[in-house]
Amino acid sequence: MWIVPEAKIADLMDRATCFTAIEGVFAAMSRGDAYNFPVIRESIGHADALYGFKSGFDRQGLALGLKSGGYWPGNEAKGLTNHQSTVVLFDADTGKVKALVGGNLLTALRTAAASSVSIRHLAREDAKVLGMVGAGHQSAFQMRAAVEQRQFEKVVGWNFHPEMLDRLANTAQELGLPFEAVSLDELGAQSDVIITITSSFDPILSAAQIKPGTHIACMGTDTKGKQEVGADLVARATVFTDEVAQAISIGECQHAVADGLLDKADIAELGAVINGTHTGRSSAEEVTLFDGTGVGLQDLAVAAAVVDLAIAKGVAIEVDF
Known part of the structure; x- marks a missing residue:
């Protein structure tokens, strides 16, 4: 061994x-x-x-x-x-x-890689602003992986505990990008790509805060009851996931499905986009969401x-x- x-x-x-x-x-x-x-x-x-x-x-x-x-x-x-x-x-x-x-x-590396794969295959090619929701240990890994997929010009961030935002600011500086601490409304208004990486059990972002064309990678919800974004936002987006069974049981999709706002059949596998059996993003105005539940x-x-x-x-x- x-x-x-x-x-x-x-x-x-x-x-x-x-x-x-x-x-x-x-x-x-x-x-x-x-x-x-x-x-x-x-x-x-x-x-x-x-x-x-x-x-x-x-x-x-x-x-x-x-x-x-x-x-x-x-x-x-x-x-x-x-x-x-x-x-x-x-x-x-x-x-x-x-x-x-x-x-x-x-x-930490595989979680960041998963969101990075979703950005490569689903985010708009002209994405310029990266939004980070969460400033815990994994947030730096997420940011480093994300910026390798698009030509981002700025990072904006929000965290439950603002004193932790230095981690995001320091990581952005390391990557040569300006960083701005913003409200959730401003984060949604500015961001072309948003990564949520928290351990929240209550929704942080709602559909009304997200502009058309945004790609959202929800990476923190991996347990029954956890939730990072509102069910209305999941219902608004075209949803992709690592595994549908986990998405509807312990992932971000669990709430929208339970509320009758999203049907299991409407959730696509990110792997299908990679394999070319799903078209992925269909327009510049489409909101796409990756429910990264973290599979074994x-x-x-x-x-x-x-x-x-x-x-x-x-x-x-x-x-x-």
Whole structure:
């Protein structure tokens, strides 16, 4: 069995490799070559933590395994990331444990890659202003990945706790882009692309705040009850997702479907756009929305890639298990 410690991940996985892995797994899912197993995600009744398992199998890439972990909201005060996870990979031919991989940085990278894939395939080519809703740990990863897809000229941002907006401002400065802290109304009025990356259980943006032609990547809702945008906004948009079953059960679409504003049949797979079986954006005025629920196959794809890189570079630890 191979072990790739969390501390080695940063030197192994880059955004380009992660993007390729995520784009490929979305395409495989849409073709029916890969599928996710039902998600388990529960409040454990301790430390306000959410904990669960995501797993699946890619018949083409032979990635089989699970990610176990969740969200501990008090971790940042302890000097730890709030999201904690580990990926376990199995040999698809024998069922033997193949690898144990640190999943914290990979989770941030694969989540950012997913929204980045949606921007490449759904955002207007002339998008100039990037709007960021949320300034937590993952927001910097999201911004860095997003700006590689369009020629953005400015970043605007909003956060529940304004004192945290320095993270967005510093990341924008690192990327050579001006940053402006704005109200939600102003964010919607200015932004051509909006990324929401919060842990909210109440809608933050409504349909009335979004201008025509906007692409929205909703990346924070991955649990029953969570919600980042109003059901009216989901109903207004042309909706795409990583997996429809997760979108309607634990994703942003759960609320619009429950309210009767959106039908399951109206939700398209982003993988279908990648494969060319769905046209994607149909006009410059269309509002598109990607419901990024975070599927287990994303974690398996990036973990499998990082194991191969770690072995090739001689930093993977081999143990008899």
